[in-house]
Amino acid sequence: MTARTYTSWRxxxxxxxxxxxxxxxxxxxxxxxxxxxxxxxxxxEFGPLAWQQFTDTVRAGNFDL
Structure with missing residues (x-):
């Protein structure tokens, strides 16, 4: 398995x-x-749909640690 290369970390x-x-x-x-x-x-690592669901959940305040 080849590691992905990410660019422009922010x-x-x-x-x-x-x-x-x-x-x-x-x-x-x-x-x-x-x-x-x-x-x-x-x-x-997130696919585009999983990333959207994750960020929507965080923005809605429904992410408890």
Missing amino acids: KSTRSDDGNCVEVAWADDGTIGLRDSKDTAGPVL
Whole structure:
């Protein structure tokens, strides 16, 4: 399995000190999400529909940790 290449990682505008995530897109449309403090660490990967559902849930305030 070949690892995806993500370009132009950007920090979430809603990140605060110590709780930062970055997002980037791969050429195949996959969206990657990672911890900005551990850029060599794991990347959560979402397809476009799953990403839309995830962001809609977060925006609606229905994401509890």
